[in-house]
Amino acid sequence: MYKILTLNQISKKGLNRLSTNNFELAENTSSPDAILLRSHKLQGDDIAPTVKAIGRAGAGTNNIPVSICTERGIPVFNSPGANANAVKELVIGGLALGSRGILDGISYVNSLSHMTDAGEMAKLLEKEKKRFKGNELAGRTLGVVGLGAIGSMIANAALNLGMDVIGFDPALSVDAAWRLPSAVQKMENIKSLFARADYITLHLPVLEETRGLVNLDLLDNCKPGCCLLNFAREEIVSIDAVLAALDKGKLRQFITDFPVPSLIGREDVILMPHIGASTDEAEENCAVMAADQISDFLLNGNIKNSVNFPNLQLERSGCCRLAVVNHNVPKMLGSILSILADANINIIDMLNKSRDDIAYSLIDLGEDVSSELITKIELLDGVINVRVIH
Numbered sequence: 140m141y142k143i144l145t146l147n148q149i150s151k152k153g154l155n156r157l158s159t160n161n162f163e164l165a166e167n168t169s170s171p172d173a174i175l176l177r178s179h180k181l182q183g184d185d186i187a188p189t190v191k192a193i194g195r196a197g198a199g200t201n202n203i204p205v206s207i208c209t210e211r212g213i214p215v216f217n218s219p220g221a222n223a224n225a226v227k228e229l230v231i232g233g234l235a236l237g238s239r240g241i242l243d244g245i246s247y248v249n250s251l252s253h254m255t256d257a258g259e260m261a262k263l264l265e266k267e268k269k270r271f272k273g274n275e276l277a278g279r280t281l282g283v284v285g286l287g288a289i290g291s292m293i294a295n296a297a298l299n300l301g302m303d304v305i306g307f308d309p310a311l312s313v314d315a316a317w318r319l320p321s322a323v324q325k326m327e328n329i330k331s332l333f334a335r336a337d338y339i340t341l342h343l344p345v346l347e348e349t350r351g352l353v354n355l356d357l358l359d360n361c362k363p364g365c366c367l368l369n370f371a372r373e374e375i376v377s378i379d380a381v382l383a384a385l386d387k388g389k390l391r392q393f394i395t396d397f398p399v400p401s402l403i404g405r406e407d408v409i410l411m412p413h414i415g416a417s418t419d420e421a422e423e424n425c426a427v428m429a430a431d432q433i434s435d436f437l438l439n440g441n442i443k444n445s446v447n448f449p450n451l452q453l454e455r456s457g458c459c460r461l462a463v464v465n466h467n468v469p470k471m472l473g474s475i476l477s478i479l480a481d482a483n484i485n486i487i488d489m490l491n492k493s494r495d496d497i498a499y500s501l502i503d504l505g506e507d508v509s510s511e512l513i514t515k516i517e518l519l520d521g522v523i524n525v526r527v528i529h
């Protein structure tokens with residue numbers, strides 16, 4: 140029985156995938172085998188020595204100390220693309236809010252609660268509605284920074300709204316490139332995207348190199364009257380730079396899913412409480428994906444959609460399986476296999492892959508192994524952890 144610690148509200152549809160024969164779910168346990176979470180900020184010290192895997196029901200893993208997990212041989216999984224449609228729809232809503240007098244118009248109408256005569260009210264609204272006039276999105280240029288699961292969906296939707304779309308992504312994967320409509324014009328650098336776009340939307344992860352990426356220099360370079368949308372992460376945008384650009388009129392509006400106190404109360408800012416992925420559908424998709432990945436890892440050692448381990452899946456064969464995590468250095472696999480050979484244990488099937496400093500092997504054996512043999516493998520210099528999966 141594997142114990143799964145859940146640290147956020149995870150959709151029932153996902154939790155139900157973890158059958159009660161193999162898994163026990165707990166909101167509080169000191170010795171979990173795996174952790175399932177959403178945006179809970181996890182510290183290294185919160186990860187008990189028993190933890191074998193961490194599943195993020197969502198896209199961003201910046202709330203998880205991934206490098207500490209890698210050092211400890213713990214794969215971290217996420218749910219790529221599972222909430223992309225939800226974010227896309229909210230960003231389209233954001234574009235509408237940024238181009239029309241929707242919020243001010245609604246507030247104005249609600250301020251008329253003292254009026255009792257419908258005819259008088261209609262007359263007043265017809266007179267005042269010019270204050271809430273906006274612009275159409277069609278014909279304007281949208282700059283998309285980060286053309287992965289979310290960025291490519293938004294690019295597509297914006298083209299369908301009649302917008303011109305330009306994009307920047309220095310690390311575009313082959314799959315993402317296939318998904319991208321050819322009408323999206325690829326920019327050589329982020330500066331030229333900022334200089335050309337009427338609306339700019341950010342859809343990249345927070346990494347060392349993207350922290351504070353949207354700074355004074357970049358915003359000084361943007362088209363006057365530009366509207367910036369941040370549904371990616373707070374850390375990517377310098378709030379001081381945004382406030383300066385708004386005050387100078389360089390930016391007309393800032394719309395973000397990541398409010399901070401200094402943004403509250405400004406008319407040129409629209410704040411949402413991190414609800415990009417908060418739909419029934421996205422929460423279910425993410426939870427199902429994360430739960431399935433954790434389940435397959437704990438029960439079979441298979442790895443799919445890890446952000447720090449190689450992806451590796453092997454059909455089960457033989458009588459038991461060894462899952463070995465080691466440093467990606469020469470001779471490791473040979474040393475492991477010679478321990479098995481010296482013990483006369485037959486290998487039925489195996490797969491070994493590496494990613495950066497980590498290597499991972501699944502080895503299916505013809506017979507069960509003793510704890511002494513496992514200890515021998517564990518003691519090899521460079522081995523991080525070994526699991527026997529029956």
Ligand SMILES: NC(=O)c1ccc[n+]([C@@H]2O[C@H](COP(=O)([O-])OP(=O)(O)OC[C@H]3O[C@@H](n4cnc5c(N)ncnc54)[C@H](O)[C@@H]3O)[C@@H](O)[C@H]2O)c1
Binds near residue numbers: 286
């Ligand atoms: N507001 C929300 O609720 C919400 C929901 C989902 C995701 N997110 C955020 O959005 C981010 C993107 O999500 P996704 O599902 O599209 O991820 P993704 O991995 O599919 O796409 C991210 C893209 O950003 C690109 N990228 C990396 N560095 C870049 C850089 N310096 N400049 C431009 N592009 C760069 C990558 O190459 C990749 O194509 C997540 O990391 C998360 O932080 C927020």
Ligand SMILES: O=C(O)[C@H](O)COP(=O)(O)O
Binds near residue numbers: 200
């Ligand atoms: O990275 C993500 O997937 C989003 O920020 C969603 O976060 P949430 O699961 O806490 O809503």
